[in-house]
Amino acid sequence: MVLLPVVDLDPELAALRPLGGFFVLRTDGAAALPTLAEAYGTAPPDGHRDPLAARVEVVAERLRTPESRVAASLAQQGLAARLWSAALGCAVLYGRLPDLGPRLLRWDPLGSAPDDLWLTDVRPLPGEPDLVAGVLHGHLEPLGETLTARYGLAAGLLWGNAGSALAGAARELDRWARANGRRDVADRTRTLTDALFTHPLLRTTGTRTGTAFRRRSCCLYYRVPGGGVCGDCCFTRPPRSSPNAASG
Template sequence: MDLDPSLTALHRPGGFFVLRTAGAPGRRLPTLAQAYGPGGPDVHGDALAARVRRVADALRTPEPRVAASVAQQGLAARLWSVALGSAALYGAVPDLAPRLLLWDPEGSAPDDLWLTGVRPLPGDAATLAELVLRGHLEPLAGALRARHRLAPGLLRGNAASALAGAARELDRWGRGHGRTDVAARATALARELLAHPLLSGTGTLTGTAFRRRSCCLYYRVPGGGVCGDCCFPRPPRSSPRAPSA
């Protein structure tokens, strides 16, 4: 199936799936390729640092690495939602190369993204892995680890959790709107992607429920607790160096 220029089908499952393809953002924004690059001399010249600061302020957390983890998972959720949603709804996915995606690091959640051109690609797991895992989540993880003390296992777990969450929402929407084909395709793609070497071993998918083997550190946010897929049954006692791998 072809992609329509506005990707209108992605509006149906909810805000995490929406990808803007028209209308100027109103101000100059960085591409994600620029955001994944080396950091600037200060937060104003570093889009990724600006996003972490924005998340830290919203969560009221004094720990930059906690904000960095939450920021990474939020962006991963948007990228997976767009890619998996397109594959499940259209049978194709737009080219999501970092240089083609504009990003507003100062925006609210979910992350604001604009695609500068719609070029359809196959909607199979191999293409999704190349676009999202290789194209985005690997360089994003590298950029965050260069700035913050984050374990690789934590970031891989965040990526897997974000994928499982997108599949779960598509399953819920598909079953609720008589689109069991969408639900089935999203779940099948998620299973195949979770077996990818970059995500293998991050957790267990049972039906649409995912249990990860790492912690995203959200429990360290003031008033936060454990997430629904956390490896911890209850918030661990805080310590100067929390478990993160």
């Protein structure tokens, strides 16, 4: 087992900045933005525009897709990538996690990609980094339940998105580590990612070979006008099938 060093979390989480935009957590301002807890609600939050619906609309408009379920899938995958990246980056570089609870993370649903996230209070969690509790159960489960209830997206598709997002975050962190002579970071990334993919909700999402990943489902990007299949898609070419194809 690769032991993680424990480094104090600085108030700005500055160690994440060199990793790129998917990993960075902002820690200043954004008090007027909705929290992710509000976004995960199955009904629109009182007193606010529904942030999740707003994000799906933004993605649909930018990708020029009339299918809300396609936009919802891609919005979920983008947010999953941000959450996995920030949490994995903290776990590897600091050896600990801040509290990433949905009530502490604020989100700009109208922002650009990658999604803008603000952590309103950097509170170190005790013990070893637990990304299953912090990301999988804390965020991806409630987000997935809401998207299934609202847009009819299959759980298998959404967990496939989550597995793809995790593999992508790990691959980018590994790439950065090797480019910067940080074999220790690459080793820690691999150890944590291997452990995460043993979880029942992620274990069957795809096949891994090194940092490569081939998922067993499709995010529906091929249904975007001008879209095709992603590099880790279960398809080798866009399918010609019904709107509900590859949803599981």
